[in-house]
Amino acid sequence: xxxxxxxxxxxxxxxxxxxxxxxxxxxxxxxxxxxxxxxxxxxxxxxxxxxxxxxxxxxxxxxxxxxxxxxxxxxxxxxxxxxxxxxxxxxxxxxxxxxxxxxxxxxxxxxxxxxxxxxxxxxxxxxxxxxxxxxxxxxxxxxxxxxxxxxxxxxxxxxxxxxxxxxxxxxxxxxxxxxxxxxxxxxxxxxxxxxxxxxxxxxxxxxxxxxxxxxxxxxxxxxxxxxxxxxxxxxxxxxxxxxxxxxxxxxxxxxxxxxxxxxxxxxxxxxxxxxxxxxxxxxxxxxxxxxxxxxxxxxxxxxxxxxxxxxxxxxxxxxxxxxxxxxxxxxxxxxxxxxxxxxxxxxxxxxxxxxxxxxxxxxxxxxxxxxxxxxxxxxxxxxxxxxxxxxxxxxxxxxxxxxxxxxxxxxxxxxxxx
Amino acid sequence: xxxxxxxxxxxxxxxxxxxxxxxxxxxxxxxxxxxxxxxxxxxxxxxxxxxxxxxxxxxxxxxxxxxxxxxxxxxxxxxxxxxxxxxxxxxxxxxxxxxxxxxxxxxxxxxxxxxxxxxxxxxxxxxxxxxxxxxxxxxxxxxxxxxxxxxxxxxxxxxxxxxxxxxxxxxxxxxxxxxxxxxxxxxxxxxxxxxxxxxxxxxxxxxxxxxxxxxxxxxxxxxxxxxxxxxxxxxxxxxxxxxxxxxxxxxxxxxxxxxxxxxxxxxxxxxxxxxxxxxxxxxxxxxxxxxxxxxxxxxxxxxxxxxxxxxxxxxxxxxxxxxxxxxxxxxxxxxxxxxxxxxxxxxxxxxxxxxxxxxxxxxxxxxxxxxxxxxxxxxxxxxxxxxxxxxxxxxxxxxxxxxxxxxxxxxxxxxxxx
Numbered sequence: 001x002x003x004x005x006x007x008x009x010x011x012x013x014x015x016x017x018x019x020x021x022x023x024x025x026x027x028x029x030x031x032x033x034x035x036x037x038x039x040x041x042x043x044x045x046x047x048x049x050x051x052x053x054x055x056x057x058x059x060x061x062x063x064x065x066x067x068x069x070x071x072x073x074x075x076x077x078x079x080x081x082x083x084x085x086x087x088x089x090x091x092x093x094x095x096x097x098x099x100x101x102x103x104x105x106x107x108x109x110x111x112x113x114x115x116x117x118x119x120x121x122x123x124x125x126x127x128x129x130x131x132x133x134x135x136x137x138x139x140x141x142x143x144x145x146x147x148x149x150x151x152x153x154x155x156x157x158x159x160x161x162x163x164x165x166x167x168x169x170x171x172x173x174x175x176x177x178x179x180x181x182x183x184x185x186x187x188x189x190x191x192x193x194x195x196x197x198x199x200x201x202x203x204x205x206x207x208x209x210x211x212x213x214x215x216x217x218x219x220x221x222x223x224x225x226x227x228x229x230x231x232x233x234x235x236x237x238x239x240x241x242x243x244x245x246x247x248x249x250x251x252x253x254x255x256x257x258x259x260x261x262x263x264x265x266x267x268x269x270x271x272x273x274x275x276x277x278x279x280x281x282x283x284x285x286x287x288x289x290x291x292x293x294x295x296x297x298x299x300x301x302x303x304x305x306x307x308x309x310x311x312x313x314x315x316x317x318x319x320x321x322x323x324x325x326x327x328x329x330x331x332x333x334x335x336x337x338x339x340x341x342x343x344x345x346x347x348x349x350x351x352x353x354x355x356x357x358x359x360x361x362x363x364x365x366x367x368x369x370x371x372x373x374x375x376x377x378x379x380x381x382x383x384x385x386x387x388x389x390x391x392x393x394x395x396x397x398x399x400x401x402x403x404x405x406x407x408x409x410x411x412x413x414x415x416x417x418x
Numbered sequence: 419x420x421x422x423x424x425x426x427x428x429x430x431x432x433x434x435x436x437x438x439x440x441x442x443x444x445x446x447x448x449x450x451x452x453x454x455x456x457x458x459x460x461x462x463x464x465x466x467x468x469x470x471x472x473x474x475x476x477x478x479x480x481x482x483x484x485x486x487x488x489x490x491x492x493x494x495x496x497x498x499x500x501x502x503x504x505x506x507x508x509x510x511x512x513x514x515x516x517x518x519x520x521x522x523x524x525x526x527x528x529x530x531x532x533x534x535x536x537x538x539x540x541x542x543x544x545x546x547x548x549x550x551x552x553x554x555x556x557x558x559x560x561x562x563x564x565x566x567x568x569x570x571x572x573x574x575x576x577x578x579x580x581x582x583x584x585x586x587x588x589x590x591x592x593x594x595x596x597x598x599x600x601x602x603x604x605x606x607x608x609x610x611x612x613x614x615x616x617x618x619x620x621x622x623x624x625x626x627x628x629x630x631x632x633x634x635x636x637x638x639x640x641x642x643x644x645x646x647x648x649x650x651x652x653x654x655x656x657x658x659x660x661x662x663x664x665x666x667x668x669x670x671x672x673x674x675x676x677x678x679x680x681x682x683x684x685x686x687x688x689x690x691x692x693x694x695x696x697x698x699x700x701x702x703x704x705x706x707x708x709x710x711x712x713x714x715x716x717x718x719x720x721x722x723x724x725x726x727x728x729x730x731x732x733x734x735x736x737x738x739x740x741x742x743x744x745x746x747x748x749x750x751x752x753x754x755x756x757x758x759x760x761x762x763x764x765x766x767x768x769x770x771x772x773x774x775x776x777x778x779x780x781x782x783x784x785x786x787x788x789x790x791x792x793x794x795x796x797x798x799x800x801x802x803x804x805x806x807x808x809x810x811x812x813x814x815x816x817x818x819x820x821x822x823x824x825x826x827x828x829x830x831x832x833x834x835x836x
Contacts, residue, residue, distance in 0.1 A: 004469055015462040016713045028458045032450065039457060039719065040446045042692075044433040051422055076494040077714060083553040087570055094569040108564040112546070114572045118564065122571050128530070134712050135501040136573075137554030146526040146536065147708045151512040152505055153540050153573055154532045155554075271713060274460075290565045294552050295434045295689060296495060301457065301719070 001377065009372065010401055013379040017211070017243050017389040018271035021312050025393075031308035032301075039301035045074060046290075046297040056300070060307040061277065064246075066253045068263030069279040074298030078242040078270035079133030081278050082205065084292045085266045086137055088284040089203035089236045090122050091291060096234075101287050123155070123199045125190060125235070127162035127183075129213030129382070132205055132240055141205050144212045158194050158201065160186035162210055163218050167346040180222040184229060191233045203236040203265070204229075208254035211243040214382020215355035217348060220258040227260055236265035236284065246272035247313060247392050250323040250351025272392075274309060275302035318392040319351075326352030328396045329388065332403035340410055343418065346385075354388040355381070363418035367409065376405040419795065427790065428819055431797040435629070435661050435807040436689035439730050443811075449726035450719075457719035463492060464708075464715040474718070478725040479695065482664075484671045486681030487697040492716030496660040496688035497551030499696050500623065502710045503684045504555055506702040507621040507654045508540050509709060514652075519705050541573070541617045543608060543653070545580035545601075547631030547800070550623055550658050559623050562630045576612045576619065578604035580628055581636050585764040598640040602647060609651045621654040621683070622647075626672035629661040632800020633773035635766060638676040645678055654683035654702065664690035665731060665810050668741040668769025690810075692727060693720035736810040737769075744770030746814045747806060750821035758828055761836065764803075772806040773799070781836035785827065794823040 001011040001023065011019070021028070032039060043049060050056075061072045075081040095101060104117070111118025126132065126141035131148075133139060140154045163180045166172035191201045204226065210216035230237045244254040246269070251257050255264060265284055270276035275298050286292055313319065330349045333356050337344040346357040358364030364384045371378055379387045390398065419429040419441065429437070439446070450457060461468060468474075479490045493499040513519060522535070529536025544550065544559035549566075551557060558572045581598045584590035609619045622644065628634035648655045662672040664687070669675050673682060683702055688694040693716050704710055731737065748767045751774050755762040764775040776782030782802045789796055797805045808816065 015460065015466060018460065018462065018713055023459045024455055025458065029454055032454050032457050036447055036450050037442055039450050040443065040723065041441045042433065042436065044436065048433060077498065077712060079712060080495065080497065080553060090569045090571070103564070103568065107568060111564050111567040111569075112561045113577070114558060114561075114567075114575060118568050119572045120569050122569070135498060135553040135555055136558070140532060140554070143530045143532075145708075146521070146529050147706060147711075149529040149532075150521065150525060150536050151508045151529075151538050151540070153508070154537045155571055155573060156532060159531070288565060290563075293565075294495060294497060295436055299717075305458065 007375065009375050009377050010398060010405075011377045012388045012390050012402055013377050014389045014391050016271070016379070017248065019391055020246055020272040020274070020309055021318070021393045022391050025312065027312050028305055028308045031304050035301070035304045038304045042296060042299060042301070044295055044297070045300065046293045050300060053300070056303055056307065060303050060310060064252050064310060066263060066267050066279055067256060069267060069281060071280045071282065071285055073277055073280075073292060074303065075276035075278070076296060076298055077276045078268070079135040079138045080294070081242065081268040081270055081276040082132045082138040082141070082238070082240060083135055085238050085268050085278040085280065086124055086203065086205075087292055088266065088280055088286060089124070089238065090120065091286055092236065092284045093122065093200070093202040094120060095287065121199045122202045123157040123194055125158045125160065125187065125194075125201045125204045127206060127210070128159050129162045129210045129216055130159070130205070130207060131210075131212035156199060158190040160190055162213065162216055163222060165217055167348045169217065169219070169348070176219065177221070180218060184222065184225050187226065187229055191229070191235065201233065201235050203238055205238045205240055207240045208244045209249070209350065209353060211387070212381050214385045215348065215387050216382070217350075223255065223258045224260060227264065238266040238268065239264045240268050242268055242270045244353065245269040247319050247322055248272065248351055248389065249353045250319060250326060252319065254350065274306040275299065313392060316393070321395065322352045322392055325390065325394050325396050325399050326354060329390070329399040329402060330354055332399060333406065336403070336406060336410060340414060343410060343414065352388070352390045352394065355385050358384045358386060359418050360384055363413070367413065370409045370413065371405060374405045374409055376402050425793065427793050427795050428816060428823075429795045430806045430808050430820055431795050432807045432809050434689070434797070435666065437809055438664055438690040438692070438727055439736070439811050440809050443730065445730050446723055446726045449722050453719070453722045456722045460714060460717060460719070462713055462715070463718065464711045468718060471718070474721055474725065478721050478728060482670050482728060484681060484685050484697055485674060487685060487699060489698045489700065489703055491695055491698075491710060492721065493694035493696070494714060494716055495694045496686070497553040497556045498712070499660065499686040499688055499694040500550045500556040500559070500656070500658060501553055503656050503686050503696040503698065504542055504621065505710055506684065506698055506704060507542070507656065508538065509704055510654065510702045511540065511618070511620040512538060513705065539617045540620045541575040541612055543605065543612075543619045543622045544575065544577045545624060545628070546577050547580045547628045547634055548577070548623065548625060549628075549630035574617060576608040578608055580631065580634055581640060583635055585766045587635065587637070587766075594637065595639070598636060598643075602640065602643050605644065605647055609647070609653065619651065619653050621656050623656045623658055625658045626662045627667070627768065627771060629805070630799050632803045633766065633805050634800070635768075641673065641676045642678060645682065656684040656686065657682045658686050660686055660688045662771065663687040665737050665740055666690065666769055666807065667771045668737060668744060670737065672768065692724045693717065731810060734811070739813065740770045740810055743808065743812050743814050743817050744772065747808070747817040747820060748772055750817060751824065754821070754824060754828060758832060761828060761832065770806070770808045770812065773803050776802045776804060777836050778802055781831070785831065788827045788831065789823060792823045792827055794820050
């Protein structure tokens with residue numbers, strides 16, 4: 001990446017984690033060259049898809065489906081992906097309650113007036129620190145920064161604490177398990193409470209790693225238990241892989257590392273997947289057309305790019321690469337943290353999806369600016385976390401460049417108390 | 419357009435009115451060829467726009483700004499455009515109430531929990547029959563079809579009747595004025611009622627022509643009066659030009675034909691504009707960064723295409739063309755309606771944005787299918803309306819082709835009572 005003054009910068013934030021394989025990737029450029037009509041003719045995909053659309057989906061989205069999920073729909077962005085996954089859950093839940101689609105005239109008419117019984121007081125449970133998007137529905141499940149939410153009307157939906165784990169995880173197994181049990185206990189209590197007050201919890205939305213919220217982790221056991229709680233309470237489980245999807249953790253889908261007994265009910269994606277959308281189970285498939293619908297329903301050009309991207313990821317074995325270069329980077333920041341424990345702590349990561357905490361928000365903020373001025377672009381999240389979102393193509397040499405800049409910058413900042 | 423069987427079809431629905439200048443337009447294709455990096459490198463536009471972004475906006479969106487509105491932001495789709503225009507109105511309203519941005523800690527913390535005082539019980543007033551989108555906020559202002567809304571939770575926002583005018587408008591001036599006054603009276607009453615019950619009406623959202631709702635028109639006087647009511651009550655006026663924008667009515671923006679004293683506070687767009695987004699007044703400009711924000715904030719490739727599109731529209735004088743070919747088409751369907759008054763009525767339109775009602779829903783549905791099978795693709799909206807959304811490039815000859823197919827098809831359908 002080159003800034004406005006012409007300085008070369010190593011981009012380890014990758015447009016909010018959305019650029020998978022660098023700028024001007026030749027395979028992606030070739031895909032544009034060969035498919036210009038898919039970029040210039042934007043169809044209403046839900047209604048008049050191009051003739052080869054099914055084939056295109058098979059070669060792209062469906063070729064990397066999470067295990068056990070064979071249904072997919074495209075959307076234009078992450079917020080719309082989650083909004084529509086919520087809708088799919090609301091519909092399936094009510095269909096189950098009704099034992100079919102036997103809508104009453106009163107339901108069909110009252111919903112047009114924003115009234116019951118057509119509009120149901122259903123809810124989605126989310127976690128504090130979650131970011132599921134910034135349109136009203138997805139924002140109601142988002143709890144990260146006041147700038148996202150202040151002054152906007154919303155709905156009364158429950159949220160539980162996301163576990164606040166201690167790092168390194170392997171040193172705090174017992175404490176972390178208790179913390180996760182506390183969070184799961186809240187989930188159970190909230191489902192009971194909201195069901196009792198008539199705002200039935202239809203689904204639970206969760207990120208595999210809370211990114212915007214501060215790169216917060218939970219264990220595979222936590223997610224398996226969460227799924228069990230969902231099943232016991234007749235809720236669906238939506239895994240929001242908008243930030244974790246497409247390989248940056250070393251897996252195509254982070255939730256596949258949890259060892260779930262059955263797949264989640266829905267998995268949303270966007271960012272590095274190049275197109276928004278969500279995978280879903282047969283049960284979540286709407287029974288009528290036009291229920292999950294809008295004019296564009298995504299953009300076929302973005303799916304063309306995804307098809308090319310998947311080719312690059314497979315040919316260059318980028319998932320293996322992410323794991324290797326991510327390890328090098330994590331080991332490097334860990335040894336830096338050991339050297340400057342008063343400034344840096346909690347180095348953590350999965351694949352190349354990495355983060356470290358600063359001693360304070362102001363230290364972290366200054367560090368991010370100085371790193372950028374020294375040629376390393378990183379991101380910030382949570383109150384005092386610095387996050388690395390290397391692209392999938394980065395090799396160990398990029399980790400070494402980043403670590404050199406990190407080391408010099410932290411050394412320079414060690415001259416004062418933060 | 420060619421269907422899966424290879425039949426040539428005249429497309430007068432244009433992908434839900436979103437295709438401006440036909441398929442494979444050479445100027446648009448050339449723009450892709452010359453700007454491939456804008457398609458392959460998708461930046462986080464709100465944070466790291468490309469170096470020439472301001473210039474790009476000047477040459478595209480800002481070169482066709484509605485009079486008096488110089489601020490613009492891009493979004494990925496129409497729903498997100500309206501959601502974010504709503505947000506801009508909520509923020510400006512609360513800033514005015516507070517006399518600045520002096521947020522309390524309680525406000526900043528409570529909003530993260532979906533609670534007051536941080537989350538305000540503010541509302542947007544809309545009209546019955548409106549379609550502003552399908553994410554939770556924009557959907558709360560949408561009142562067209564049960565399929566859009568059934569089973570989804572929503573908020574208590576007011577909506578007034580949109581005037582149900584009689585056509586042709588010039589024959590029913592007095593009756594229509596009374597009907598519009600009835601609607602405006604409801605608007606006043608609802609604002610008072612919702613302000614009293616603590617769900618202050620911050621803004622009014624309105625389409626210049628209710629499209630999805632049935633191609634419903636109102637007079638310029640209606641909209642001028644609506645703006646006066648907004649001003650008297652401290653509400654903002656958002657004109658949703660997602661379907662009417664970019665020339666299909668013969669004007670770049672339909673609201674510019676109303677003779678408003680001052681511009682509306684916000685104008686949203688998408689579809690034929692190729693990118694979503696909204697124009698807004700200085701007063702609606704957020705005072706902090708990241709308030710109207712998401713990862714992508716639109717797509718620079720779509721703005722490149724818009725720049726090319728504007729060139730085509732100007733060079734080929736397409737607005738003039740729309741007016742001329744639209745007149746021909748309207749006159750043709752009017753004479754058809756005079757010939758078959760028991761089957762067709764209420765032919766109406768602005769530019770090439772045209773509609774006609776069938777005698778019943780089933781007649782209209784069958785007509786649309788038969789037209790399509792005979793080579794003319796049209797759209798349906800409202801309970802019994804057939805809508806024409808010709809592309810801007812269509813000439814009188816296309817109107818004649820459409821009319822020939824219409825005439826033959828209606829004649830064939832005249833053999834039975836519908």
